[in-house]
Amino acid sequence: MSELGIDWRMLVTQLISFSIVFFVLWRFAYRPIFVMLQLRREKIAESLANAEKIKVELARTEAERKRILAQAGDVANQMIEEGRSAAARVREAETQKAIAAAEQIMAKAREASAQDHARMLAELKSEVGRLVVQTTATVTGKVLTPEDQRRLAEETARQLDV
Secondary structure, eight states, X not given: OTTTXXXXXXXXXXXXXXXXXXXXXXXXXXXXXXXXXHHHHHHHHHHHHHHHHHHHHHHHHHHHHHHXXXXXXXXXXXXXXXXXXXXXXXXXXXXXXXXXXXXHHHHHHHHHHHHHHHHHHHHHHHHHHHHXXXXXXXXXXXOOOHHXXXXXXXXXXXXXXX
């Protein structure tokens, strides 16, 4: 080895020196860096796994949201239809009430008209009877007794009824 220019003592000394430096660097520099790099790798892997979980959860939540919105739309449509049918029932009931009220008003009007007609006829008969009595008294020139007046009024009323 001396022919190659290698001094064993220097080689061993340098080897020991290199080993000490390597050990110190490994112990205090490289190992903490490797530990820190390993922790970062684990955190990155955990973050990626969480990101996947979040994506899956987001997709599930989105599907649930769509399902709930569709269900709410169906319920809203059903409520609209129920409202329409209730409105139709109420409209029909109110129409029936209005028809009944109109018929009742018409019946009362007919009844009132019939009563007015009967009252007018009674007044007319009374007036015609009075006029007949007055005309008879004027034509005959004599004063009629209450009995004559009553008899003439009754006769006139009977003839008007026929």
